[in-house]
Amino acid sequence: MTDLIHPFFKATQEVFRLMLDLEIQQAPGTSVPDLHNKAVYVSIGIIGDLEGKIDYCFPESMTLEIVRILSGMEMSELDDFVASAISEVVNIISGNAMTGLFESQVQCDILPPSIEVAELRSGWNDPAQVLTLETSIGPLLVDVQLTKKAA
Amino acid sequence: MMWKDKYTLGVEMIDQQHMELFERVESFLLVLRSKEPWERKVEKVKETLEFMKEYVVKHFHDEECYQRKMGFPDCDRHCEIHAEFTAEVQGFVQLFEEQGYEEPLVQKFAGKLLAWLINHVAATDQKIADHVHRLGVEA
Numbered sequence: 001m002t003d004l005i006h007p008f009f010k011a012t013q014e015v016f017r018l019m020l021d022l023e024i025q026q027a028p029g030t031s032v033p034d035l036h037n038k039a040v041y042v043s044i045g046i047i048g049d050l051e052g053k054i055d056y057c058f059p060e061s062m063t064l065e066i067v068r069i070l071s072g073m074e075m076s077e078l079d080d081f082v083a084s085a086i087s088e089v090v091n092i093i094s095g096n097a098m099t100g101l102f103e104s105q106v107q108c109d110i111l112p113p114s115i116e117v118a119e120l121r122s123g124w125n126d127p128a129q130v131l132t133l134e135t136s137i138g139p140l141l142v143d144v145q146l147t148k149k150a151a
Numbered sequence: 152m153m154w155k156d157k158y159t160l161g162v163e164m165i166d167q168q169h170m171e172l173f174e175r176v177e178s179f180l181l182v183l184r185s186k187e188p189w190e191r192k193v194e195k196v197k198e199t200l201e202f203m204k205e206y207v208v209k210h211f212h213d214e215e216c217y218q219r220k221m222g223f224p225d226c227d228r229h230c231e232i233h234a235e236f237t238a239e240v241q242g243f244v245q246l247f248e249e250q251g252y253e254e255p256l257v258q259k260f261a262g263k264l265l266a267w268l269i270n271h272v273a274a275t276d277q278k279i280a281d282h283v284h285r286l287g288v289e290a
Contacts, residue, residue: 018273019266070265072153072177073184080255081184084262092270 007100008054008142009131011093016135019089020069027132027139040078041116042090048108050101052146056090060117062138078117087113153177153265158272160280165217168210169272175202176268183261189254196257200244203264207237214276223282232275236267 009026016022038060045053058066064075067085075082094110101108131142154173159166179199182192211233218226243260250256 014274015270018277019269067262067265070153070269071180071184073180080258081262084259085266086262088263088266088270092266 002101002104002106004050004101004146005129005131005144007097007104008093008144009133010100011096012131012133012140012142014096015089015093019092020066022069022135022137024133024135024140027134038078038117038119040083040086041118042087042113043116044090044094044113045111046094046098046108046146047111049106049149050108050146051149052144054094054097054145055141055143056093057141057143058086059138062135062140065137083115087115153269155273160276160283162217162280162283165210165214165276165279168206168213169276172206172210172268173272175199175206176264180261180265183257192254193252196252200247203240204244207240211237214279218279221279221283221286223279225278225282229275229279232271236271239263 013024016024040058040060040063042056042058043053044056060078063078063082063086066089067075067082070085070089090113091110094113098108098110126145129144131144133140133142153176154170158169158173160169176199179195182195185192215226215230215233218229223229243256246256
């Protein structure tokens with residue numbers, strides 16, 4: 001059975017390394033860390049052999065820091081510029097993950113991302129499908145909600 | 152500063168064009184993110200878009216010619232990525248012309264441009280350098 005989680009880990013690791021010079025590590029276990037304050041949810045739909053969506057959850061401070069690293073400019077609020085830049089980063093990660101899935105003969109496409117700023121959700125659909133990643137600028141959650149397309 | 156030495160491909164013409172693109176985008180962002188009133192920023196926005204429309208097309212063309220010259224195996228896919236981005240920029244330009252240069256839309260364009268450019272140069276274009284390196288060809 002195809003591992004649906006690993007391509008997202010690999011893609012996130014590569015994008016963080018190349019674009020941000022940051023290393024990521026998978027947190028042990030399936031516990032979801034406490035995120036304080038607001039979080040930025042970027043959701044991206046998947047169509048093709050698999051259907052569903054991927055939710056990326058970034059703490060507010062981490063989102064601002066990512067865009068600061070990219071631009072070299074201090075970011076103080078989650079405005080249209082920051083939302084667009086972080087959505088594009090997610091777009092790139094997800095596109096790379098689709099390439100990873102394709103190498104396992106799973107063909108999918110991504111849909112345009114949507115973004116929402118909210119308090120951290122208390123529950124996740126299936127903790128086994130949630131990648132909890134640690135970086136030096138904060139934790140990142142990737143909730144992979146994919147199912148095989150019905151024949 | 153947006154430009155990093157690690158983005159250098161070792162191909163002088165392409166590296167110079169990349170550095171020019173980064174400088175122009177950075178200068179655009181400095182104006183866009185400043186506290187100046189929007190009316191004062193709009194001229195810089197229009198100037199950058201005019202530059203991007205012309206310079207990006209020239210750069211993509213030059214880079215694609217170089218890829219073909221070097222027999223880069225992923226050239227077709229790379230050209231598609233260029234075409235997709237060009238279409239996105241044109242889509243924004245069309246929206247600006249239809250809706251006016253409204254700040255939220257321009258900020259959205261700038262965020263996309265920033266992340267796209269860095270990924271493209273830091274990751275996608277590096278594959279050209281890897282290929283040339285493998286050939287052992289003097290760039």
